[in-house]
Amino acid sequence: MSNVAVFDQNAGMGVLAESPLVHVKGVKGSQTPGVVIREKAFLGYLTLRGNAADAAFCAGVEQALGMPLPKQPLALNQNEQKGSSIQWLSPDEWLVVVQGGTEYETEMALRSELSGHFAVVNISGGQTLLTLSGSAAQEVLHKSTVYDVHPRNFPVGKAVATNFAKATAIIRRPSEGTWELIVRRSFADYCYRWLIDASQEFGVDYE
Amino acid sequence: MHEAVARECSAVRERVGILDASTLGKIDIQGKDAREFLARVYTNKWAQLGINKCRYGLMCKDDGMVMDDGVTTCLGDNHFLMTTTTGGAAGILEWLELWHQTEWPELEVYFNSVTDHWATMTITGPSARDLLSEITDIDLSKESFKFMECREGMVADVPARVYRISFTGELTYEINVQANYAMHVWKALFEHEETYGLTPYGTETMHVLRAEKGFIIVGQDTDGSVTPEDLGMQWCVGYDKPFSWIGKRALSRPDTRRKDRKQLVGLLPTDPKVVLEEGAQIVFDPKQQVPMKMKGHVTSSYYSPTLGQGFALALVMGGAERMGEKVYMPMADGTVHEAEIVSPIFLDPKGERQNV
Incomplete structure (x- = not known):
């Protein structure tokens, strides 16, 4: 463990954390919204690197998570119990x-289960999830990305990193x-x- | 605008300023071959860099021309944090991946972008230590936290990594926290605004301050045709490193060894009120017939409130051997500016201000 510097980067209570969207305020509860947008702020994010052909790596990840x-490319697995x-x-x-x-505890769990060549990086401050x-949610995505989000191409359990409104974003379909x-x-x-803006024509509820 | 920059420059040189440096590219590097990989992509040496020590690094393309620079810190034997220029962040990550995947796949190392994860607040100036000591448990004494070192600790009750590195030439601490806590730390610093004269400064001021110290900006003072030696940065090139690092072979070509290449120099205009135009062409003889023989160009130029005059960085043919000589910048309106070639380090050449 001494070879890699890991530390708990979470501040205690009493420190105000701010999401990247702290400054935006919206309209809750529009009459008949076609689109409902919510932010799930302050989730924990880790980048994991390793060799998927190594059975011990795969077993260690499953044990820890x-x-x-x-x-499979573009696959999304979920642990509903742990969220x-x-x-x-x-x-x-x-x-x-x-x-x-x-x-932090997830990173430590991964590090204790894994050995050899792998990397875990805490990137929790780097993004937020909407x-x-x-x-009309699918319609809005149609307008925003060149990626085909039709259900025949984008079933539940898929996740892609792609162009979104000329920027980049990860699009996932958890349910x-x-x-x-x-x-x-x-x-x-x-x-x-x-x-x-793209949701206005359908009626939008956001916060 | 000019008044604001002058005010901010003086605040940093006399008391303490703060810059939001979060845009700086940051790449987390893990793996047992991380150190070896760094030695191959940077021109300088990494074998001896100890844990919690920082080092400036220069990167060349395979043609021997400078492509990026930044400070990389050893966080653990198998763990480094590389910083890149803001604009170069994505390109350098791709560059590292390219060489890893196509040339050296046997090296066990992973690169991951952490640019957005860390917020970086640079506090710099003679009062930086006193200011930071108000809100941290890190021992900031000059004996225990030296220049070019990194420490972990609490800053305003937030877990932080603090790097003592400097782009202004002043005593500097770069405070890095998980970005969700950045505003909290920023506000905690500003609770001491009046005591220390804490002044926010922007990128333009940063440009003036670094140019006074002769610190280059890749892409401004370089243009893809400039070698480390052209910049006078021989100290940052390890020709005796065991592995043939990227650019080494190109730097041994006769063309990259010419004495009359364009080299980085400082310029002091004869009229101290003149601020030369960036991009202005440089000639040695202003009386020659048009088209004149172009001998270089101005790369960075500002008014320095500290020096009380305009000053510039420039690339001039054989410039390193021309200290004290006069050069001329004929402008489109017919005026001709005169300047003297001087060292590109205008302030504190021994680095005493940052090493206190």
């Missing part, structure tokens, strides 16, 4: 999303009625405002 390592997920990003790279404040639901967008901190304000 309580869900299997997705080996966590792991997403394939590239052949040796995954994004782990956990409940806020548990990223959920899109409502009857039938819900889409998730993970946006970089520096793009968060822009992507959020884009979504609000």
Whole structure:
């Protein structure tokens, strides 16, 4: 462990944390919203790197996270009990999303289960997550990305990192009625405002 | 605008200023071959860099021309944090991946962007230590936290990494915290605003302060045709390193060894009120016929409130051997500016201000 410097970066209570969208205020409860947008702020995010062909690596990840390592490109696995997920990003790279404040213990759990050549990096300050639901959520995504979000191409359990409104974002489909967008901190304000604007024609409820 | 920059420059040189440096590219590097990889992509040496020590690094493309620079810190034997220029952040990550995947896949190392994760607040100036000591449990005494070192500790009740590195030439601490806590730390610093004269400064001021020290900006003072030696940075090139690092071979070509290459120099205009135009062409003889023989150009130029005059950095053919000589900048309106070639370090050449 001494070879890599890991420390708990969470401040205690009494320190005000601010999400990248702290400055934006919206309208809650519009009459008949076609799109409902919510931010899930302050989640924990870890980048995981390793060799998916190494059975010990895969077993260690599953042991630490309580869900299997997705080996198929663009696959999203979830642990509903823990409210966590792991997403394939590239052949040796995954994004782990956990409940806020548990990223340090999750990193330590991964480090104690894994050995050899791997990396875990805490990136929890680097992005935020938005959920899109409502009857027109898919329509809004159609307007915003060149990626085909039609259900025949984008089933539940899929996640892609792609272009979004000329910026980049991760688009995920964790369940039938819900889409998730993970946006970089520096793009968060822009992507959020884009979504609000693109959703106007359907009626939008956001906070 | 000019008044604001002058005010901010004076605040940093006399008391303490603060810059939001969060945009700086940051790459987390882990793996048992991380150190070896750094030695291959940087021109200088990394074998001896100890834990919690920082080092300036210069990167060349395979043609031997400077492509990026930044400070990299050893956080653990298998763990480094590389910083890159703001604009170069994405490109350098791709560059590292390219060389790893195509040339040296046997090296066990992973690169991950942490640019957005860390917020960086740079506090710099003679009062930086006193200011930071108000809100941290880190021992800031000059004996225990030296220049070019890194420490972990609490800053305003937030876990932080603090790097003692300097782009202004002043006593400087770069406070890094998880970005969600940045505003909290910023406000905690500003609770001591009046005591220390804490002044926020922007990128333009940063440009003036670094130019006074002769610190280059890759892409402004370089243009893809400039070698480390052209910048007078021979000290940052390890020709005797065991592995043939990127750019080494190109730097042994006769063309990159010419004595009359364009080299980085300082310029002091004869008229101290003149601020030369960036990009202005430089000639040695202003009376020659048009088209004149171009011998270089101005790369950075500002008014310095500290020096009380305009000053510039420039690339001049054979400039390193021309100290004290006069050069001329004929402008489109017919005026001709005269300046003297001087060292590119205008302030505190021994680095005493940052090493206190």
